[in-house]
Amino acid sequence: MSNMKRRTFLKGTLAAGAAGMAVSAGLLTPRAVLAAWPTAAFEAKTVPDALTSLMGSDKLDGSDKITIKAPDIAENGAVVPVSVETSIEGVSSISIISEKNASPLSASFKLGSGTEAFVATRIKLAKTMSVVAVVKSGDKLYSTGKEVKVTIGGCGG
């Protein structure tokens, strides 16, 4: 199957999913939260596109105040534990970007006012790549990356 066809197919399923979501959202959760899910950012194929779509900017400042914990070598790319912690003040969101995945944006966490700047989860990595943590504080974006070597890919396996 050619790449273009796959994309069309993907778009189709996503659109259908969105329609179904709208219906059940109306019935089950009468909140507007689903509308907030940044479809374009998660569908973006490049890191700058994803960032611009999610944050409004792809300007990142490197920071040594962010710690990413992830294995140096992940034997199984389908399950890579990643945790991000930062000592930067006033953090409103932490995003995790997997540089070379088909859709680089993996997750974005919006923190409440009392929530500490720490999140941990597990992500899939298609191959060896840099995992980038993007921390938003005020209007600025800070980032740190960590290279994770993947011996078995997590996507399309």
Place this chain on the structure above:
Amino acid sequence: MANSIKVRAKVTGGVTTVKALISHPMETGLVKDKKTGELIPAHFIQEVTCEHNGTNVLTAWWGASISKNPYLSFRFKGGKAGDTLKLHWVDNKGESDSLETKIA
């Protein structure tokens, strides 16, 4: 989809640590079914919210590249033992589940 969530929340020194596991296939939509050769449609959690006594402490937006049976951990201040913690998720098919628990 009942009981798809397992949560543990514990207070130490005024900081509540929340650890959650959700049972979910998290299909990316890029993987082919080995038997039929057809693509398995994308099916993944898009949003997880966590409320402490009715106040939102965390909203997680997830893409399909979160691992199967997702794990999530975070910490927040201000919780105390006995407080209510509510976790809720919604996936791209509109399925959802939520769980209320008490902080230990």
